[in-house]
Amino acid sequence: MYRGREGQWAFYLHRISGLGILVFLILHILNIGSAMWGPEVSNRLMKFYHQPVFQLGLLLLVAGVIYHGLNGLRIILMDFTRFGVRYQRQLWYGVWGLFVLLYAPFVIKILGGILAH
């Protein structure tokens, strides 16, 4: 399908980010669902996840979600348009352009929060 270069990177990153998001989703559901055991249990668990190391992980997760989502839209363009496959490399750079735009607010807010803590 792809022979090296950008397309191959796009594919690997899509898989890795997808698996990473799935692992997070599991932890996230268990964490939020703990509300069923009442405020004490829930708050203790959430406090645990408020440690800076998890905030850094969250920053990585947000990057993964934004990349996976935008690259997914690129895949859809490749599937359903005439030009998609021909311009897949240019589209990939477009993904990174949009990525920087969408990711910047999260970096400022979350990294700012970690540093202020």
Add this chain to the structure above:
Amino acid sequence: MAIKSRRFEEARLEASSNLELFWWVFMRVSGVVLVFLLLGHMWMNAILTDLNTIDYDYVAKRLSQTTWKLYDWLILALGLLHGANGLRYVLDDWVRDPAKRFWTKVVAYGLIGFLFVYGSLSLFNHDFGVR
């Protein structure tokens, strides 16, 4: 077998079954919906809210409203299905031994099923006690 084609017409020809073609289409449709649901979800909880202040009361207040219950449940259901099918593609590629692949899938689908029930219960069957 997972579909490797890059065009819908080709995917339709390559699909080993109608179910496989359904999953191929589902990944695209759910993907588009999830991009917007998750951008909204992350923007609300990480940009508009200070992450470090999120606690039981914040979650309870949000989940006492039906709109947010449905919003979050849509993410839960679509996210788990999209993730489960993506994991299936990965396992089909990476786990070559049929017996190992079968049991890995049993464990993975079991976990996904449990999370769906658990998440749905906390969304719809738990009284957060906020009016």
